[in-house]
Each structure stands twice: as C-alpha cells, then as structure tokens.
Amino acid sequence: xxxxxxxxxxxxxxxxxxxxxxxxxxxxxxxxxxxxxxxxxxxxxxxxxxxxxxxxxxxxxxxxxxxxxxxxxxxxxxxxxxxxxxxxxxxxxxxxxxxxxxxxxxxxxxxxxxxxxxxxxxxxxxxxxxxxxxxxxxxxxxxxxxxxxxxxxxxxxxxxxxxxxxxxxxxxxxxxxxxxxxxxxxxxxxxxxxxxxxxxxxxxxxxxxxxxxxxxxxxxxxxxxxxxxxxxxxxxxxxxxxxxxxxxxxxxxxxxxxxxxxxxxxxxxxxxxxxxxxxxxxxxxxxxxxxxxxxxxxxxxxxxxxxxxxxxxxxxxxxxxxxxxxxxxxxxxxxxxxxxxxxxxxxxxxxxxxxxxxxxxxxxxxxxxxxxxxxxxxxxxxxxxxxxxxxxxxxxxxxxxxxxxxxxxxxxxxxxxxxxxxxxxxxxxxxxxxxxxxxxxxxxxxxxxxxxxxxxxxxxxxxxxxxxxxxxxxxxxxxxxxxxxxxxxxxxxxxxxxxxxxxxxxxxxxxxxxxxxxxxxxxxxxxxxxxxxx
Amino acid sequence: xxxxxxxxxxxxxxxxxxxxxxxxxxxxxxxxxxxxxxxxxxxxxxxxxxxxxxxxxxxxxxxxxxxxxxxxxxxxxxxxxxxxxxxxxxxxxxxxxxxxxxxxxxxxxxxxxxxxxxxxxxxxxxxxxxxxxxxxxxxxxxxxxxxxxxxxxxxxxxxxxxxxxxxxxxxxxxxxxxxxxxxxxxxxxxxxxxxxxxxxxxxxxxxxxxxxxxxxxxxxxxxx
Numbered sequence: 039x040x041x042x043x044x045x046x047x048x049x050x051x052x053x054x055x056x057x058x059x060x061x062x063x064x065x066x067x068x069x070x071x072x073x074x075x076x077x078x079x080x081x082x083x084x085x086x087x088x089x090x091x092x093x094x095x096x097x098x099x100x101x102x103x104x105x106x107x108x109x110x111x112x113x114x115x116x117x118x119x120x121x122x123x124x125x126x127x128x129x130x131x132x133x134x135x136x137x138x139x140x141x142x143x144x145x146x147x148x149x150x151x152x153x154x155x156x157x158x159x160x161x162x163x164x165x166x167x168x169x170x171x172x173x174x175x176x177x178x179x180x181x182x183x184x185x186x187x188x189x190x191x192x193x194x195x196x197x198x199x200x201x202x203x204x205x206x207x208x209x210x211x212x213x214x215x216x217x218x219x220x221x222x223x224x225x226x227x228x229x230x231x232x233x234x235x236x237x238x239x240x241x242x243x244x245x246x247x248x249x250x251x252x253x254x255x256x257x258x259x260x261x262x263x264x265x266x267x268x269x270x271x272x273x274x275x276x277x278x279x280x281x282x283x284x285x286x287x288x289x290x291x292x293x294x295x296x297x298x299x300x301x302x303x304x305x306x307x308x309x310x311x312x313x314x315x316x317x318x319x320x321x322x323x324x325x326x327x328x329x330x331x332x333x334x335x336x337x338x339x340x341x342x343x344x345x346x347x348x349x350x351x352x353x354x355x356x357x358x359x360x361x362x363x364x365x366x367x368x369x370x371x372x373x374x375x376x377x378x379x380x381x382x383x384x385x386x387x388x389x390x391x392x393x394x395x396x397x398x399x400x401x402x403x404x405x406x407x408x409x410x411x412x413x414x415x416x417x418x419x420x421x422x423x424x425x426x427x428x429x430x431x432x433x434x435x436x437x438x439x440x441x442x443x444x445x446x447x448x449x450x451x452x453x454x455x456x457x458x459x460x461x462x463x464x465x466x467x468x469x470x471x472x473x474x475x476x477x478x479x480x481x482x483x484x485x486x487x488x489x490x491x492x493x494x495x496x497x498x499x500x501x502x503x504x505x506x507x508x509x510x511x512x513x514x515x516x517x518x519x520x521x522x523x524x525x526x527x528x529x530x531x532x533x534x535x536x537x538x539x540x541x542x543x544x545x546x547x548x549x550x551x552x553x554x555x556x557x558x559x560x561x562x563x564x565x566x567x568x569x570x571x572x
Numbered sequence: 573x574x575x576x577x578x579x580x581x582x583x584x585x586x587x588x589x590x591x592x593x594x595x596x597x598x599x600x601x602x603x604x605x606x607x608x609x610x611x612x613x614x615x616x617x618x619x620x621x622x623x624x625x626x627x628x629x630x631x632x633x634x635x636x637x638x639x640x641x642x643x644x645x646x647x648x649x650x651x652x653x654x655x656x657x658x659x660x661x662x663x664x665x666x667x668x669x670x671x672x673x674x675x676x677x678x679x680x681x682x683x684x685x686x687x688x689x690x691x692x693x694x695x696x697x698x699x700x701x702x703x704x705x706x707x708x709x710x711x712x713x714x715x716x717x718x719x720x721x722x723x724x725x726x727x728x729x730x731x732x733x734x735x736x737x738x739x740x741x742x743x744x745x746x747x748x749x750x751x752x753x754x755x756x757x758x759x760x761x762x763x764x765x766x767x768x769x770x771x772x773x774x775x776x777x778x779x780x781x782x783x784x785x786x787x788x789x790x791x792x793x794x795x796x
Contacts, residue, residue, distance in 0.1 A: 068790050163610040163618060177761040180795065184773040192789030196782045204774050211761040221662060221745030223714060223752065230753035241794045249718065254615050258722065259748070262741050266659050274606065296606050329611040365593050365640060369613045444719060448694070449614060452638055563606070566599040 050387030134312035136164025138493025141517030151525035169253025170372035175210035194501025237506030325368025348497035349473030357400035359467025361422030608651035617723035653724030669708025
C-alpha cells in the first residue's frame, strides 16, 4: 500500500495502464543512445574519476574510490609472515567462493588437482547468489552463437576482447548442459524445451532461468557439488596479498582470518582470482544490489603484483534498483520483470522508453526522466519511476508473477506492496563491474604467469557494458576454463622461493609518486556502523 | 527526530530508528558485522535471526536483512547452524526414496509437529516437502522447497534432528538432473558447436572491422 503522497501519480499510472500495455514503444537510434549516455550515464561524469599515478595502469582513469584503494598501503609488510612454513600447500588455490570460484574448483578437482577454496565470508556469499534473471545461451533453432556474439559485442559498445567473447558465446550451450547435469532446475516446458525470454539488448529469446532464483539455484547446486567432492573450503578467511616466487610467478597468498585476525600462508602452483565485483565501494555514492563483500579485492591483489586492468572505468548501473521502500533501497529488481512485459512509466503515467534497451541506456534514460525532464516520483528518499508490474498479469495471465518471479513478489510483499496489483518504484543501482583484470583466452593474466582470473574480476569479456544473463554465463564458462587451465598448468610448475618483495616495491612507488594516503587495502568489508544510509 | 524504538540485541538494550531492518539496526548500534551478513537481499540465508517481542509468548524467526525492527524486540542471531550434509555422487545416486533412507533416514522419524513450517523464514511448507521426500516424490519436494535459502532455522526447531534444507537440496538436484524432461534443442546445439558448425561464422566476426559490426548490430532483426 502506498501512502497518500503517491496516490495522484499512481492513479495516472492505473488510468493509462490498458493503453500502455498495448503500445509498442520505439527503440532509440544509435545516435539517440550515444547522446543520452554522454549526458546522463554515471560513467561519463568526468569529475568522478581519477588518473592512476602508479602501477601497471599508470595514466589510466578509474572511479575515485577505486583509485584510492588501488593506490593504498598493504595491510602487512613482508616480515609479518613466515613464508618458509606455509599453512597450506596445494596445486591450485581458488580465491573466492562464488559461482566462478566454485566452478573453477570443481573443474580443477575433476582434472585431478589438489585444489582449495579460500573465501572471505561463506561459500555462496556472492553476487552469483543474487542474480535473479537468468543465463544466456544460444541453444534455440532460431538462434546461434554468432547472433549472440553480435548482441553482446554491440551492447558492450564494440569494446569486448573478441577472443574472450567468442569463447563466452560458443561455450554457452555446453555450460547450460553442464549445469543441468549437475542438477540445476532450469524452467522447461513439458517436452523439455527451455523456457527462454528476452533480456535488454538481446535479439533472440535466449534467457534461461530458474524462476527468479536463477543465480541462487546455480550457486547452491555448485556449492553442494563442492561439498560432495570434499574440496577444502576455508571460509571467513580473506586473501590480502598474493605471493610470488623469485621468477615473478604467482605462487600463493597471504590469508587473514576475518574473525581472529590470524595471518596464514597458502602456497600454490597456480592461483585463481575469483573475488567478484565492487558494488560495496559505492562509486559516486550509488546504492548497490551487490552482496556484502563486493569490494574489488581481486583487482587490488592483482594490481599490486603488476597485473593489468582493462575497462576498470566502466561500471554497470542496473536500471531497476528498488527506490521504495527505504529498507530495500538499491536492492535488485530483476530485468526479468521487464522481460515478462512490465514497462517503465513516469510520474504522469507515460511510457518514456522501450523497456528492453541495454542496461546502460535504460539507466541513463531513467536518470534523465528523474532529473532533466523532472518526471520522476518523489520517494521521500530521492526520485524514482514506476515499473508497472501488474502489466505482467494482464499479458501473461493471472498467476504469472507467482510462477515466474516469486522472489520479487516476496521482497515487496514484506512491505505491504502486492506487485500483482500495484506497480513499484525503481531507480538505477550500482550492479556490476564491467572491467577488471586483463586476461588471455586461457584465463591467465596477460603479464603475471600462473595467475588466473575468472568471473566478475575479469575485464574485457563484455566490453564497456554487459547484457543481462551474460555474467551468470561468464562465471560458468570462464570459471570452468580457469579451473581446467590452472590444473593443467600446475602439473608443469615447480614453485621457486616464495617472496613478498612486491609489497615494499609498491610502497616505494607510492612514496615516489608523492601519494599521501592512510588507506589500506583490500577493503574487505564496507563499514555501515552508525550510518544505515546505504 | 525520527521515530525511535527500543530493541534488545542479545539482551542488551539499544534505541534505534523504527524504520530500520534488524541488520541495519545492528549496524546503527555499532556492530561491524562479519558473520550473519551475506547478500543483504534475502537470498543467501546468512542472517537467520530469532526474536521474541517483550510480553508475547511466541518465538519468531526471520532474516535480519528482510525484517523491520519493532518495539520491545529481543533479538538473537543464528549465523551458523550445524546442518548435516551427506556426501553423495550425483552421477550414481539412486533416484527413488531409497536414497533418502540411505542418506537422511531421520526424515522418517518426523513426528509431524510442524515446528519447521512455523519457523520458516521464507514462509515455506517445510513439513510438507519433507513428506514428499519421504515418499520419494522429488518433483513435488523440489517445487515446494524451491524458495529455500538454507538458513537452517527449521532444523533448529526440529525434535527429530532433520536437516531439512539438505534433504531438499538433494531432491532438487535429483529432479533437475534425472526427473525433468531432457532438452533436445540443447543437446543438438552442443553437438553442432563441437562439430564446428559455427566456426566460420564466428571467425568472420572476429575479423570484421568495427564499422561493419555496427552496421550488423544496428540493423539486426529482433525476435518479437
């Protein structure tokens, strides 16, 4: 139930609903999109970025908050730990317990490697768990990996590394098959045909889902498989520095017990960074849809040992974060709501855009509606626009919402809003780190040997913007690939003498560049004490 | 000043704004959370919490990130619960009720008290899905348990020592892998890719100048 303040606008939305359902809003032209992004997308706000003064991307620009954490002090000095007596000694060390880390560990284990997962919180405390909408794969007869490629390449502004994107789309059907065979319950028709829908920017219906718990269903299945294989999972333990050997190859990590603050040493023949995203950095003060630990740790770990970043200046603001009620401000309202037919409507009840433009264009369009055009709804905590969810029941028939997006219904029902009958208020929320560590096709970083990366910590797979459903896909495709390749590489690797010399070297660079900072990194967790404003 | 309420975190009294969730109220009170906080959006089950309102008999359970504070709320978090997770091989597992007798025989000791259902933070009919599991009706067990976030509150209330979320997890994997209908178009496409059907097409896209890619993208046909 919405209070009196919302009623006038709500009436306008209801009055126009029938007409709005029937209309097919025009898609924007390439030129219209370009102009819109330049004026309203947060990535284009120059004053929010900073030029890096040190490290492999010196001269490149990244969000201010990321610059501060990349050019920060280590949490330790080399003499804080004894590298001669490692607490763990494995073939493959996986840092991160989300979908990419779990997939990597399963494949490394399958390849016969001695593999271990270390994770800051619990296995499954990850953005994978929260991905609601689905996973793309071109597996229908009217579709092909080539069409998938064109959709993603254009949606990412022609900036994706093509060899990575080709791998993503060509390995997609097999990724779905792999998950199915592990027992993931995809939505299917009675004859086994996958239920697929559109996502923003797709030209074919290739979004596979497990209701709106797609990521959760994938993550809990992968986690169960990790446990079945009895792969060691060291939880509540964060990697805070990589360890190299004397030849500069990745050879392990220094670990921090998040509860006791004990430092531990893990030695490994190969290391996989699967630490995920950065929503909890709250770039430009945006709320986020990300899990509690999304603080760009992997980027910091990699950067400090010299691994290059690619497109770290591009972030994805999901167009539809919850704008109301305040308790769920910034929480994800899955794109699937729009895939199922709900349109975006402004305060006057007008449909102001096609609901399935790409995410960056949709986010910029909502921001324009709430700022320059002043057609936003005042939420008491900023502005928002309506996402007219009752349209779904009109289009798909009564019961569609409970069948296809039960988590969304549950999320709003807790606050007395029945999305089957009432629309919801949305505004963009910080959702995804498009950029990350630069890798080659085998998932190894371009310039640090034996350091592999998978998942959201990778840059370049999607270019400068990502389509819905391509990140659940990339964590599986690149997670599996990193696991296999890291296991194979470990077979031919002999680790030399371990060293943490890079810490002092980086510290010297900070001093030489005249950077004055008291920040230490990686950040590990955000601090919300005494300020519950995010 | 906003509307403040009194809550009791592990018995200690704090005054917090009444519009906060239990999780943000704990942070407001000064807790830097490590345990008991995961996705903050109701999907991961990290923040299982039990509470009782002063003067009321009923013990309630919830997710701290999804529940507003109330006046007189006595709160204890349950960031970990020792569920039993049996190890099995998904490739060779039995797909009828025998698997439950083997791995989770305690489900047959269910006394029907329904405490699990009453405690579920997701409002699921937990006792019902355990009944389906007992009978080997894994499709129904999977459907009924689908929204489970594995927080473990159900198991904390169970006199028979059942680990309900793990029973449901096994049922869902068996259903997904063995009982759901096979997908023909998926198998076909995987084979086509292995046979190199799209190799030339993809290689052509790898070489195409950006201007031509733009042309392709801007004029592509979009399925209705």
